[in-house]
Structure formats: structure tokens, C-alpha cells
Amino acid sequence: MPNLSIKDVPDAWAEALRQRAAGNHRSLQGELMAILEAAVMGTTPAATLRTAMPTGHVQGWKTVAQIGAELDAKYPTPVTGVPLGVDIIRAERDAR
Secondary structure, three states: OOOOOOOOOOHHHHHHHHHHHHHOOOOHHHHHHHHHHHHHHOOOHHHOOOEEOOOOOEEOOOOHHHHHHHHHHHOOOOOOOOOOHHHHHHHHHHOO
């Protein structure tokens, strides 16, 4: 993949991008990729979805709500009749 570089970015813009990235729980690189993807795809960064590229790389992001909705659709009923993870961890810890 090609690398891009932007020179002479004003300090205020760079700081605003860093704050935006932190607010979206992304690295600066991840935030810039989301902005570029939205510009290329004609969407907003929040609306971009994770799509596989032919090279095996993954591009884009899903919101927590999108991931939750997919998991709810895939697993509509909770698993019952098995020990909880917290109980397994406690038993392992107490066995030491």
C-alpha cells in the first residue's frame, strides 16, 4: 500500500485531529484513515463498516452498537447450564 504524507499542517489542525482521534478511541493514523475512507466512499466516518480487502487487510470500523446488534442477531438466546467465566477464574485462583 502506498504511504501518503501531508506537510505543513497547522498546529491547531494537528491538535484538533489528535483530540478527535482520542474522542473516537482511535490512533491518529486510524482517525485519518477513517476520514480518508469516508471521503473516498462518500460516507461519514461513523457509518463506515469493516470490509475485507483482496490483500487480506481489513479496512474500516464498526461502532459498538453495530457489533452488539450483529452479536444479538447471531446469538439471540443466552447460553445456560454452563459455569460463568468469573466462576472458572475464581476456582483456578483458589486452587493455587
